Amino acid sequence: MSRAFGMGLGWLKVNRPSTSVCCIGAIAGYTVYCLVADQWIASRRSTLIQKRKQQEHTVSTKDVSSPPPLYASLFIGGRFVNPFDTWRDKTLWDFIKWIVTRKTGNGLPADRSQLHDDLPVVPPHFPLLDAFSPPGARRLHTKEEDPVYAEYPGIESLNRDSQITATWLGQSTCFVQMEGLNILTDPIFKRRTVFSWLGPERLRPVPCQLKDLPHPDIVLVSHNHFDHLDIDVVKALGNSVTWYVPLGLRDWFARQGIYKVKELDWWHESEITVRDVAYKVIAAPTQHWSGRNGLDSNCSLWSSFLVKGASQSFFHCGDTGYCPAFKEVGRRYGPISLAALPIGSYEPRWYMCHQHINPDDAVKIHRDLGAKWSIGVHWGTFMMSDEHYLAPVHDLKAACEKYELGIDEFIAPTFGKTLLYSGISE
Known part of the structure; x- marks a missing residue:
């Protein structure tokens, strides 16, 4: 091996000009291949979408036993693609245009201490979370409870069969408890998205660490982008939980030594029994994309997940553009708690x-x-777009007023604050 390596170095020293030409040729060839492949996939996608539209009228709108053709996942040329007319692939020139013309700063104050008031962080209501968890999943906490929970009902009056807790921890990471089930979504607890030294940095510290929470039973992963899937969490939880992931992502988990993974296509359902209680997890469509390193773009699917218990349900969206598939989700599985x-x-x-x-x-x-x-998530955590860092809060309030939503029906929660929803029934 060492002799071959030495021979290779010797060849490079002698053939430096040829090496440069070969590298340039390889890059150019690969670029042309990608452009041709993208064009073929786009053409094939358009053809299949039109074919699905023609098939749509033959499927009964009352039939919920099989996915409607327009909203089934689509796999072409080794990649998943969006099957919706509302999707448009971005080109390299689109990206360059955005980078060149984008606004900078996101309105962030020069004095970062202002963020303490604008984006407050509170610890979760640990006694409440423990009360909703079985004894084996609880954590011991000695800290005095935050006064923000002073008006919450006493632990002894809680009913986990008719109440849901939701704790937003930043980005799309939520800890949700429903009918005795502990659910963690799109987990990321690190300071930056990629490594400790690479990627956008959190505006505010994470409200707590993974070890502070009751042990989750299941983890829902909508897609494999770094800000939705933290490898440190994957390794920490390992096979002690059941992971629900979209198609194509199981192999990535297997490479980390994780095998307790349920890989679901859109509309596929999986039943799980936890502590003698049965639940159903359903994968549903979203409009997005996947990839972690530039070479695995769209090799795995992206998905939302719906968890259904005996009388309550929780929907984890992940990232998405708006598409008509959500009406179909509501038609099939709504109303959702x-x-x-x-x-x-x-x-x-x-x-x-x-x-x-x-x-x-x-x-x-x-x-x-x-x-x-x-609850509104995926804001105020990592700034990866151009809006003002507080715009999501203000725009959500305006949208709720526009569509005449009731008070607290749709809110932008405080980092770490445990919300208690009572009397929810389907």
Whole structure:
């Protein structure tokens, strides 16, 4: 091996000009291949969408036993693609245009201490979370409870069969408890998205660490972008939880030594029994994309997830642009008790609208799902778009007023604050 390596270095020293030409040729060839492949996939996608539209009229709208053709996942040429007319692939020139013309700063104050008031962080209501968890999943906490929970009902009066807790921890990471089930979504607890030294940095510290929370039973992963899937959390939880992921992502988990993984296509359902209680997890469509390293773009699917218990349900959206599939989700599975919907990373609209909804779109999805309550996530954590860092809050309030939503029906929660939803029934 060492001799071969030495021979290779010797060849490079002698053939430096040839090496440069070969490298340039390889890059050019690969670029041409990608452009041709993208054009072929786009053409094939358009053809299949038209074929699905022709098939749509033959499927009964009352039939919920099989997915409607227009809303089934689509796999072409080794990649997943969006099957919706509302999607448009971005080109390299689109990206360059955005980078060159984008606004900077997001309105962030020069004095970062202002963020303490604008984006407050409170610790979760640990006694409440423990009360909703089985003894084996609880954590011991000795800290005095935050006064923000002073008006919450006493632990002894809680009923976990008719109440849901939701704790937003930043980005799309939520800890939700429903009918005795502990649910963690799109987990990321690190300071930056990629590594400790690479990627956008949190505006505010994470409200707590993974070890502070009751142990989750299941983890829902909408897609594999770094700000939605933290490898440190994957390794920490390992096979002690059941992971629900979209098609194509199981192999990535297997490479980390994680095998307790349920890989679901859109509309597929999986039943799980936890502590003798049965639940159903359903994968549903979203309009987005996937990838972690530039070479695996769209090799795995992207998905939302719906968790259904005996009488309550929770919808985890992940990232998405607005598309008609959410009306179909609502038709099949609504009304939904609680939904976590993204409300950030949406400007400029010409570039972001196909992959990220804005607060107005989020309220539309809330209505499409028939959600009783919704919380706005994916904002104020990592700044990866152009809107003002507080715009999601203000725009959500305006959208709720526009569509005449009731007070607290759809809110932008405080980092770390445990919300208690009572009397929810379908």
